Amino acid sequence: MKRFLSLALALLMALSILVSCAPSEEPLTPENTNPQTQETPEVTDPPAVETDAPTEPTDAPTEPTEPEVELTVFPLTVTDQIGNEVTIEAPAERIVSGYYISSSTCLALGLQDKLVATEEKIEARPIYGLSAPDLIGNIGNVGSAKAFDLEACLAAEPDLVILPSRAKDYGETLTEMGIPTIIVNPESHEQLVEMVTLIGQLTGAEEAANKLIDRYDEVIAKVNDLTADLTEDDKPLVYMSGTSSYLTTAPKDMYQSSVITSAGGINAAQDIDGDYWVDVSYEQLIAMNPDVIIIPTNNMANGQPDFSAEELMADEVLAEVAAVANGAVYNMPAGYEAWDSPVPSGVLGMLWMLSTLHPDLYSLDEFALDAQDFYKTFYGFEMDTATILD
DSSP: OHHHHHHHHHHHHHHHHHHHTSOOOSOOOTTTOOTTTSOOOOOSSOOOOOOSSOOOOTTSOOOOOOOOOOOOOSSEEEEOTTSOEEEESSOOSSEEEOSHHHHHHHHHTTOGGGEEEEOSOGGGSHHHHHHOGGGTTTSEEOBOSTTBOHHHHHHTOOSEEEEEGGGHHHHHHHHHTTOOEEEEOOOSHHHHHHHHHHHHHHHTOHHHHHHHHHHHHHHHHHHHHHHTTOOGGGSOEEEEBOSSOTTEEOOTTSHHHHHHHHTTOEETTTTSOOSSOEEOOHHHHHHHOOSEEEEOOOTTSSSOOSSOHHHHHTOGGGTTSHHHHTTOEEEOOOSSOOTTSSSTTHHHHHHHHHHHHOTTTSOHHHHHHHHHHHHHHHTOOOOOTHHHHO
């Protein structure tokens, strides 16, 4: 009997040992799992790779990326502003600009070191002395649109020539000689932007061109916002005088007309067709009876034309004209550029006009600061605001 009890007890102990060594049925949890000691159950799929970011589903939208900047590919073929196709093999390195507006554009785009010849009399234009004094007396002179110096142009060995529409015949000659030549015709803001874009593409200065155009857009948006609530009765009738005589004016299709209307005015010559200065009689000017008369600078922008606001107001024939009677005759500021024309800084003419016609909306002090910032940004010099405010 004792032997039987001993045998039974031994069997019970063996069973107890076998039960304690059997694997647990408890599922693995973060609390009871030790990755260094537990065996990984066999799986048919490969183990997931741990990453710092959560796994995104394959059909989830991707994060937006910055658009790649498109670089101009050369050889490049463009269409100039009179419809000519022009091909250039590489970004221009030697530029001849026979037009002060395209030359000023080159300065604004940082291309002064690539200018090898320009129009005549650059020493008389303030923008050169302020922005690129080293060019004066050190580069070629190709004359004017009326008297273009072809020999001087060829001597400069250009790989790009820029001419105004009035010199298009010379452009044809240069093209026949194998020299890439574009004709520009910036007679509106839109055409000015087109010209800036063209020059930027052909010279590899697209980034600078886009920056300048962006500033134009900012200025126009600002002016539009400031003038948005003006009624027709709020808009003064503005006579823009020519530079040769105050009996010349800007008709409706001139750039100067757009400067007036953009700044919240009405061109007194809006019923006159044409895109160049037209002569008017005393009778016509008196009949227009403008509220404001604007006198632009001389063509070089280094001074006033042959007459002044004081001389115009002293003309007894015009004594009854509203602008004269009320002393609303103004000279545009000299010493920089002709802001009434489509130069790269032409938007400053729009801002100055706004400060003159609607000083309650935009003051002359504000204009002076905006003009100073523009020239610092695009021409690299510090404008003296006292020249505007005095």
